Amino acid sequence: MRAFKRYGVGLTSQPSVASAAMGCRARGAWSIVQIITCVSCAMSTQFEIEDLHREPKRDALLLLNNASARETSLLTPERFDRLIGSARLALFVQPDAALLLAFEQSDDYDGGHFLWFRGRFDRFLYVDRVIVAEAYRRHGIGRLLYAHLLERAGELGHTRVVCEVNLDPPNPVSDRFHAALGFVEVGRATIENGAKTVRYLAANL
Numbered sequence: 001m002r003a004f005k006r007y008g009v010g011l012t013s014q015p016s017v018a019s020a021a022m023g024c025r026a027r028g029a030w031s032i033v034q035i036i037t038c039v040s041c042a043m044s045t046q047f048e049i050e051d052l053h054r055e056p057k058r059d060a061l062l063l064l065n066n067a068s069a070r071e072t073s074l075l076t077p078e079r080f081d082r083l084i085g086s087a088r089l090a091l092f093v094q095p096d097a098a099l100l101l102a103f104e105q106s107d108d109y110d111g112g113h114f115l116w117f118r119g120r121f122d123r124f125l126y127v128d129r130v131i132v133a134e135a136y137r138r139h140g141i142g143r144l145l146y147a148h149l150l151e152r153a154g155e156l157g158h159t160r161v162v163c164e165v166n167l168d169p170p171n172p173v174s175d176r177f178h179a180a181l182g183f184v185e186v187g188r189a190t191i192e193n194g195a196k197t198v199r200y201l202a203a204n205l
Contacts, residue, residue, distance in 0.1 A: 052090035060096035127163035168197040
């Protein structure tokens with residue numbers, strides 16, 4: 001059984017991840033993992049990142065997902081369980097504060113954005129969704145989930161992490177977050193009969 005790490009997260013005002021990461025980048029040509037480690041060092045209060053595969057009580061996390069359906073997708077309990085079962089990484093933070101799902105290129109997943117990457121890259125770890133409950137936002141939890149994700153990606157032998165962000169409707173917070181971590185655009189797509197445009201991003205570890 002894998003022991004998940006305890007990370008520190010400050011519940012007081014913190015610099016934005018973008019400004020903190022840019023400050024770390026200014027010190028040299030650091031890797032993404034080094035940058036995240038740098039901007040994590042000032043955090044204090046402890047919390048646990050846990051394995052969602054081993055968590056049977058998922059109702060509150062499903063509600064969390066569906067509250068952000070505009071940015072992700074609306075899920076039934078059955079679909080939610082199937083996604084968790086297929087995901088290479090399924091992480092959450094108690095008490096129902098955040099969740100993250102990520103898939104390797106060979107995982108059994110039919111998401112359209114995932115298939116876009118599968119058609120273009122031989123090997124990758126795809127971040128399907130990262131959702132932080134409103135009451136826990138702006139405290140660094142999303143950044144620390146990414147820290148764990150990127151550490152695990154390296155352990156799994158990946159050199160590329162990919163995801164998509166909304167271009168229309170815009171999501172400037174996510175744009176700044178991913179740009180600060182070194183993600184660059186590798187493509188675009190317009191979906192939902194023209195109602196949404198997404199940018200496909202990739203970062204090399």
